[in-house]
Amino acid sequence: MTDSEIQGRDGERLQKILARLGFGSRRVCEDLISEGRVSINGVVAVLGSRVDVNEDLVEVDGVRLGVQPDFVAYLLNKPKGVVSSASDNLGRKTVVDFVPNDPRVFPVGRLDIDTEGLILLTNDGTLAHHIMHPSFGLKKEYLVRVSRSVSKSAISSLRNGIALDDGLTAPAEVGVLGERLLRIAIHEGRNRQIRRMIEALGMQVERLVRVRIGPISDNTLEPGNYRPLSQKELRLLSLEVFK
Numbered sequence: 627m628t629d630s631e632i633q634g635r636d637g638e639r640l641q642k643i644l645a646r647l648g649f650g651s652r653r654v655c656e657d658l659i660s661e662g663r664v665s666i667n668g669v670v671a672v673l674g675s676r677v678d679v680n681e682d683l684v685e686v687d688g689v690r691l692g693v694q695p696d697f698v699a700y701l702l703n704k705p706k707g708v709v710s711s712a713s714d715n716l717g718r719k720t721v722v723d724f725v726p727n728d729p730r731v732f733p734v735g736r737l738d739i740d741t742e743g744l745i746l747l748t749n750d751g752t753l754a755h756h757i758m759h760p761s762f763g764l765k766k767e768y769l770v771r772v773s774r775s776v777s778k779s780a781i782s783s784l785r786n787g788i789a790l791d792d793g794l795t796a797p798a799e800v801g802v803l804g805e806r807l808l809r810i811a812i813h814e815g816r817n818r819q820i821r822r823m824i825e826a827l828g829m830q831v832e833r834l835v836r837v838r839i840g841p842i843s844d845n846t847l848e849p850g851n852y853r854p855l856s857q858k859e860l861r862l863l864s865l866e867v868f869k
Contacts, residue, residue, distance in 0.1 A: 637676035640664065643684070647691060648857035663687050689864045696729045699748040699860060701842060702852040710736040710745060721745055725852050734758060738818055742849065743768070743836030756867035757839070760814045764867055765799070767811040767838035768820055773830040775805050780827045784810065788823045792816060795823060811838070840866045 644655035644664070656673060658664055664671040665685045677684055684691045702724055704710065709720045710733050721733050725747055734746040734754045748754055756762050781802065787794045795816070801809040810820060821831045837843055841862040847853065855863070 637678040637682070640666070640671055640675040640677050640684070641673075643677055643679070643691075644686070649686070658686065686861075689861055691860075691864070694750070697748075697750055698726075698729060698731060699746060699750065699753070699855040700725045700731065700852045701844060701847065701855055701859075702745050702747060703844075703847040703849050704737055704742060704745050705849040706740055706742050709739055721747060724850060735815055736817075737836060738821070741834045741836065743834075744839055744842065744844070744847075745836070746839060746842070746855075747852075753863075753867070757863070758815055762867050763813045764840045765811045765813045765838070766815075766836055766840075767799075767809065767843075769803075769833075769835045769837055770808045770810055770820060770824065770831060771833040772806050772808065772824055773832055776802065776808060776829070780829075783827060784823060788826050790816070790819075790822050790826060795819065798823070806832075809837075 640659060641652050641655040644650075644658060645652050649655050649658060659671050659673055659675070662670050663686055664675075666675060666677060667683050671684075679694050702721055704721055704724075707719070708724075709718045711720050712722050712730075712732050714720050718739075722731060725731060729749050731747040731749045732754070734748060735758045737743065737745055746754075746757065757764055781800055784798045784800045787797050789795075796812065796814055799811040803809055810823075812819060816822070820834055824831050837845070842855070842859055844853075
């Protein structure tokens, strides 16, 4: 697509979109465009460029933006006993019950019903796919309280990979916070993976809390509360999953 084709298209002015996304005033956004830091579908944008918010891929400094006017991304601190789905045929409370119902969103990945902590919800399928897919390597970090003291050999096994029925896990990052308290970071998304890894070592998980998703964390967010991701957080997240 040529510069003239970009300029001649229907759609919303690029600088207006950037201003709406928090990059600064219209003038600041015009400077971003003039400096060649913004692209539309891989082509460097120019002043006067217009964007089809439902079709076009917009990047600033190589980082993809969510430009849909109804784009939302929420961070929720999921309480124990809540289902990580958009609906539940048993009538249990789900994560979408804690956030606004318009626009409609869906959870990014899953936490099992007994696991607490941070989960993202969005209406952007591409962003969700990149966050969830293990090939993009986004780390999720958990606090894990186990049923007995953790041996050095158990820590070593976690760091080297655990043989599960669906294959060897990738090496985990493990920190020892107490006799029975661990901090574990993994980038895979297997079903109940942390619990299964701990059980394979002859222990049980007594409490499991996800505290970080890539660059996103918030130790002030109370269970059951949510907030929108900031533009800074969205840019940091995009840097990791769209690299």
